Amino acid sequence: MIRATGATGDLRLHEFRSRIFKNTRFLRVWLPPGYDDPQNSGRYYPVLYLNDGQNLFESSTAFGGVEWGVDETADRMIREGIVLPMIVVGIDNTGKDRMREYMPHPSMHPMMLRVKGRRYPDFLMKEVMPFVEHTYRVATGPENTGLGGSSLGALIALYTAIARPGVIGRLLLESPSLWASNRQAIKESRVVRIWPEKIFLAAGTAEAGNAERSRTVVDDVRELAAIMRRAVLSENRLRMVIKQNAEHTESAWAERFPEALQFLFGT
Numbered sequence: 001m002i003r004a005t006g007a008t009g010d011l012r013l014h015e016f017r018s019r020i021f022k023n024t025r026f027l028r029v030w031l032p033p034g035y036d037d038p039q040n041s042g043r044y045y046p047v048l049y050l051n052d053g054q055n056l057f058e059s060s061t062a063f064g065g066v067e068w069g070v071d072e073t074a075d076r077m078i079r080e081g082i083v084l085p086m087i088v089v090g091i092d093n094t095g096k097d098r099m100r101e102y103m104p105h106p107s108m109h110p111m112m113l114r115v116k117g118r119r120y121p122d123f124l125m126k127e128v129m130p131f132v133e134h135t136y137r138v139a140t141g142p143e144n145t146g147l148g149g150s151s152l153g154a155l156i157a158l159y160t161a162i163a164r165p166g167v168i169g170r171l172l173l174e175s176p177s178l179w180a181s182n183r184q185a186i187k188e189s190r191v192v193r194i195w196p197e198k199i200f201l202a203a204g205t206a207e208a209g210n211a212e213r214s215r216t217v218v219d220d221v222r223e224l225a226a227i228m229r230r231a232v233l234s235e236n237r238l239r240m241v242i243k244q245n246a247e248h249t250e251s252a253w254a255e256r257f258p259e260a261l262q263f264l265f266g267t
Helices: 070-079 096-102 117-135 152-163 180-189 211-228 250-267
Strands: 010-018 023-031 046-049 087-089 143-151 168-173 198-206 238-247
Touching: 010 117, 010 180, 023 070, 023 117, 023 143, 046 117, 046 152, 046 168, 046 250, 070 087, 070 250, 087 117, 096 117, 096 152, 117 152, 143 152, 143 238, 143 250, 152 180, 168 250, 180 211, 211 238, 238 250
Parallel strands: 046 087, 046 143, 143 168, 168 198, 198 238
Antiparallel strands: 010 023, 023 087
16 A cells, blocks of 8 residues: 555555456545544445546646546535535556556447456446445445546546446536447436446546537436436436536546535535
């Protein structure tokens, strides 16, 4: 275990070997203020698991040098009593294998036939979650378990919540790559009966570089939201945000993270 020095609060890095993916990555575990205080020794905390862990806490490891600021945001909102004290676990991607691991279905555009995303739910629930629950004081059950990500990281989070109903109770989907594999995620969503208790779904109007493609991104997000609403997800269970002029960037996701965190884990 390595303690990160460039983060706000207590961020611990664990080198983590996966038997399912047959590779190694870091898990970045951020602990809430007061976690190690003696008076909290019997306290158990909800957990938010986020994909692309490199981009969450430190600009030195983040894509393009821009981080989500998860540590600063969570620290401030916990201290202000806006959200519950919680643990945040960043699950690193593996660089060159990121696309394969985050895509559950073969794709023609881009050409990606040997995908590994169907293994992701087992990777999360049989490897990552047991390790975190064994190492830290974690409150279990769907109401205490969140999962999220952005872009393909959001796509695989959505797939995982659908593939293992009743495990994930809080779902964060930022700019999800719903176009992937001929919009297979949207098709699968239409037959889902059990959705997480709370879902934060967001995109910007300038996601794709040109107006027409950006519009299809927003249309896909609106369609997914409509499917969820038909499944009787009320306003207090589903929050959809379409941000004017927001792009497909870490800074856009960082900007929306406080609202997402409050909606998913608010006091």
